[in-house]
Amino acid sequence: MAKKITLNVPLNRVEGDLDINVTIEDGVIVEAKSIGTLYRGFENILQGRVALDSLVVTPRICGICSVTHLCAAVDALENAQNITPPAQAVRLRNLSLLSETIQSDIRQFFLMFMGDFTNEFYQDAPFYQEATHHYEPFKGASSKEALKKTTEILKVVAIIGGQWPHTSHIVPGGISTLPSLLELTVAQNHIEEIISWYEQNVLGCSLEAFSKIESVESFMYHLEENAETDIARFTRYAEYAQLFKIGKTSQNFLSYGTVHNPLNPSERLIKAGVIIEGKFEELDVSKIYEDISHSWYKQVNVKQKPFDGVTQPDMKSEDGYTWAKAPRYAKKVMQTGPLAQALVNGDKLLTSLNDKYGDCAYVRELARILRPAIHLKYARQDIQGAIESFGDMSYNQAVEEFSGEGVGLVEAARGALGHWVRVKHGKIENYQIITPTAWNGSPQDLEGNRGAWENALIGLECRDIKNPMEMGHVVRSFDPCLVCTVHAIDMQDSKQKYKFKIGL
Amino acid sequence: MRKIICVGNRYIEPDGAALWIYDQVQEKKEKYLEWIEGGIGGMNLLPHFETKKEILVLDYFAGTPNATLFSLEDVLAKVDIKEYSHPNAFYYLLNSLDVLLENRPKINILSCNPQTPAYEQEIFAFIEQWKNNAA
Numbered sequence: 001m002a003k004k005i006t007l008n009v010p011l012n013r014v015e016g017d018l019d020i021n022v023t024i025e026d027g028v029i030v031e032a033k034s035i036g037t038l039y040r041g042f043e044n045i046l047q048g049r050v051a052l053d054s055l056v057v058t059p060r061i062c063g064i065c066s067v068t069h070l071c072a073a074v075d076a077l078e079n080a081q082n083i084t085p086p087a088q089a090v091r092l093r094n095l096s097l098l099s100e101t102i103q104s105d106i107r108q109f110f111l112m113f114m115g116d117f118t119n120e121f122y123q124d125a126p127f128y129q130e131a132t133h134h135y136e137p138f139k140g141a142s143s144k145e146a147l148k149k150t151t152e153i154l155k156v157v158a159i160i161g162g163q164w165p166h167t168s169h170i171v172p173g174g175i176s177t178l179p180s181l182l183e184l185t186v187a188q189n190h191i192e193e194i195i196s197w198y199e200q201n202v203l204g205c206s207l208e209a210f211s212k213i214e215s216v217e218s219f220m221y222h223l224e225e226n227a228e229t230d231i232a233r234f235t236r237y238a239e240y241a242q243l244f245k246i247g248k249t250s251q252n253f254l255s256y257g258t259v260h261n262p263l264n265p266s267e268r269l270i271k272a273g274v275i276i277e278g279k280f281e282e283l284d285v286s287k288i289y290e291d292i293s294h295s296w297y298k299q300v301n302v303k304q305k306p307f308d309g310v311t312q313p314d315m316k317s318e319d320g321y322t323w324a325k326a327p328r329y330a331k332k333v334m335q336t337g338p339l340a341q342a343l344v345n346g347d348k349l350l351t352s353l354n355d356k357y358g359d360c361a362y363v364r365e366l367a368r369i370l371r372p373a374i375h376l377k378y379a380r381q382d383i384q385g386a387i388e389s390f391g392d393m394s395y396n397q398a399v400e401e402f403s404g405e406g407v408g409l410v411e412a413a414r415g416a417l418g419h420w421v422r423v424k425h426g427k428i429e430n431y432q433i434i435t436p437t438a439w440n441g442s443p444q445d446l447e448g449n450r451g452a453w454e455n456a457l458i459g460l461e462c463r464d465i466k467n468p469m470e471m472g473h474v475v476r477s478f479d480p481c482l483v484c485t486v487h488a489i490d491m492q493d494s495k496q497k498y499k500f501k502i503g504l
Numbered sequence: 505m506r507k508i509i510c511v512g513n514r515y516i517e518p519d520g521a522a523l524w525i526y527d528q529v530q531e532k533k534e535k536y537l538e539w540i541e542g543g544i545g546g547m548n549l550l551p552h553f554e555t556k557k558e559i560l561v562l563d564y565f566a567g568t569p570n571a572t573l574f575s576l577e578d579v580l581a582k583v584d585i586k587e588y589s590h591p592n593a594f595y596y597l598l599n600s601l602d603v604l605l606e607n608r609p610k611i612n613i614l615s616c617n618p619q620t621p622a623y624e625q626e627i628f629a630f631i632e633q634w635k636n637n638a639a
Contacts (some may be wrong), residue, residue: 045515060514063544063593107547111588137587137596144603149605151550158551164543 005295018441018480022457024465032450032457033327034441036324039296041312045429046489051077051402051423053169058419062481063165065412067100067157069336070170072408072419072433077172080406080423081399087172087262088392089384090161094259095187096170097410098379099157101258102372103150105338110146110478111137111367115229117237121469127237134233139268142201144229153194156379157185172396181390188383194350195376203373204229210373214348216356225262231369238362247361247474253279253330253340254439256418258411259378262385269378272409274343276332280344281410285407287330288418290434291445296320302446302467307405309432326442326451327434335359335452336415336439337478340369347374361477368479401426414479453478506635507554510562511542521616522562525627536635546593553601553609561598561613562627564578570620571630576601579627600608 017038021238023031041062046054054073059066071093078085086094124316134142154164161167162177169177179187195207203210204226213219224233236351238244257272272283290309297320298312314320328334339359342350350370355365403426408419415436422430442451448460453475462468511525526541538557540550551558563591567573580599588596601608614630 042515060543063546063548066545103548107588115587138600138603144600146551147547147600148545154548162602164551165548166541166543423508 018437020453020457020471021474023464024469027266027461027463029457029462029471033321034324034443034451034454034456035322036162036441037322039313039323040434041311041313043309043431046428051421051426051428052418052430053173054089054421055171058433059166059168064481065100065414065417067096067161067170068167068410068417068418070168071097072410073421074170074172075408075410076406076419076421077408077423078409079404080421081172081388081402083173083396083398084265085174086396087265087394088260088386088389089394090260090265091386091389092175092179092394093170094166094382095379095386096157096160096261098375098382099257101155101221101411102375102379103153104291105149105196105368105371106146107376108413109230110140110143112138112474112479113473114234114237114363115143116469116472117142117241119467119469121153121239122237122466123396123398125235125237125240127240130233131237145197145201148199148219149194152190155190156277156383159183159187159190171395171398171400174393176395178394181387182486184383184387184390186256188387191376191379192224195380198372198376202230202369203231205315207377211377214352216349216352219349220392234366234369235362238365239471241469243362243365244357244360245474245475246460246470247364247456249335249356249452250333251359252276252329252333252334254283254329254336254416255341255344256283256409256411256416256478257344258341259375260380262382268281268373270341270345270411274329274334275340275343276330278331280346284330285409285418288434289328290432291316291326292490293326294319294321294443295325296323297325299475304419306407306432306434306448307430309420309430310433313397324438325434326443326445327439328442328445328463331447333442333445333452333455334438334439335478337364337368338415339364341371341411342367342374355469361473364477411436415439416470416480419498435481437481441480453480505537505538505557505586507538507540507548507552507555507557507559508631509540509542509559509563510529511545511549512564513544515538518566521618521623523560524618525616530626535551537631542594547588547597550597550604552598553611554605555609556607558610559612560631561611562616563613564617568617570613570615570623571626572615573630574613574615576613579613588633621627628637 019035019037021033027111058069058073061069115137117131118136134140158164160179161169199206214224223235252418253275257268257270259269261267276279290304290356296315298314299317348369357363404423405422410417420432440452446451456474509527510522512519512522514523529539583595585592585595
């Protein structure tokens with residue numbers, strides 16, 4: 001007789017859990033709370049360790065943004081020691097980070113956002129058959145192809161890093177690997193292959209031609225002319241789902257900028273900055289703090305500067321409802337991610353779309369799938385530069401034991417990621433990490449301001465409370481790096497509680 | 505040559521069980537085995553499956569006896585994955601291999617249960633036998 005074995009596969013291992021509790025009155029959301037349900041505590045793991053340990057520990061925070069955490073950790077240590085990496089190292093770092101971000105943007109769009117349009121919620125929609133053909137999980141023709149292509153781009157990191165996954169090739173002072181000329185040429189082929197696929201299937205024209213589309217009108221004309229592209233299909237589905245109207249939170253945006261200039265590494269070619277109530281300002285890192293008034297931490301100092309941040313868990317804190325802290329910039333709730341990056345950088349097309357439709361779910365998600373159009377151009381430039389500069393130095397000796405403070409600011413796939421480190425005699429005295437999902441999914445602050453996506457959910461109408469797809473679209477447009485479950489309470493019958501697994 | 509991929513989150517107990525096995529082999533030089541720290545790489549592990557080598561995946565399964573061997577087909581039949589998500593990315597990947605690869609390698613999955621006394625010895629004993637079968 002066969003032995004019966006129960007198999008409970010772990011499906012909860014990336015970074016943690018997210019619950020969103022919403023209260024619905026007459027079909028409309030009147031309250032939303034974003035709840036991070038898993039204590040992370042990496043900051044405490046790092047205390048007392050040798051400074052370079054952050055290069056090994058922090059990439060393991062997230063399997064998707066592993067290289068991004070590595071870059072932030074290295075930037076923080078270089079900042080603390082005032083080290084400038086050589087040009088060739090900057091090119092190879094840019095390529096590593098860009099590759100990881102490109103794969104994440106494409107997978108999120110094809111496998112998550114477009115996959116939602118194949119949900120039974122849309123079975124009567126005119127596009128349902130087409131959406132299923134292209135984007136059905138495991139079977140969709142476009143999704144399968146996207147998965148294969150994103151694997152190609154990750155091979156670029158594997159080639160440069162010499163190890164995959166959890167690579168540690170980026171170190172203070174440069175990079176620790178020396179890819180051969182042949183390997184760089186192979187990496188270039190991978191980049192050209194994904195450019196070709198992206199141009200043909202996603203955009204419907206070359207990267208150069210697309211960069212000339214700067215207005216809403218010319219963009220809509222382009223979609224009509226290229227109706228069988230993924231961005232055209234997405235726009236049609238979004239129109240039906242009314243994504244142009246939902247998911248707006250504010251006109252406060254934060255981006256740390258990305259793609260360092262190899263010849264002047266302190267310059268970011270995609271610039272950093274903030275937009276507050278629609279107006280651009282230079283980034284001032286000293287204005288960032290974390291509010292813990294509604295978080296499960298000891299309420300010693302409710303507003304903490306990251307360098308002095310304390311992570312002391314306390315589930316009994318009176319107003320606490322989440323393990324996430326609430327980062328704020330000059331007392332403002334900020335949203336971060338591809339849309340913020342594009343607007344801060346002055347992207348004309350996305351600025352005109354944001355001017356016309358606001359920061360709705362459509363514009364936010366569109367910004368994500370259009371970002372590779374910019375990033376791939378820089379990847380092409382950097383790999384060409386790396387090949388032409390083959391043999392140049394890619395490492396400067398870093399100081400082995402030092403004392404000091406440093407901050408590493410990087411644009412992750414989901415937005416602004418910061419690492420703050422204080423080192424004393426070579427050991428980490430304090431370490432604080434503010435992730436993009438902490439910005440977007442923060443709880444309320446002391447002044448009662450809701451976090452970005454909490455606010456985006458207020459006033460949202462739900463057609464089917466048992467399958468609240470609208471909520472899914474709104475939260476997913478922020479691309480949270482957490483497993484997300486929405487809990488809905490219907491005020492007509494307060495006992496009724498529905499669950500909607502967004503499966504982020 | 506065979507390949508062992510250890511998956512899980514090393515910072516969560518007991519999910520990191522396979523990674524703690526991985527850490528122990530770092531000091532050894534294995535002649536017939538390639539060990540990979542798959543960790544929380546999820547979908548990003550696809551390049552490691554683009555091979556003809558037989559693969560053994562080490563992972564923690566709650567409530568499952570230590571060192572129990574499953575075929576890939578067994579696991580996929582038991583795991584109900586309808587769509588891609590960050591936490592289920594690795595099993596989404598395993599479920600997609602047949603459509604992504606023309607000839608996918610033979611894959612088995614070995615459960616690691618650190619709640620079992622001497623779980624490491626049982627895992628290493630299994631691997632020793634598995635390796636010798638290959639040689």
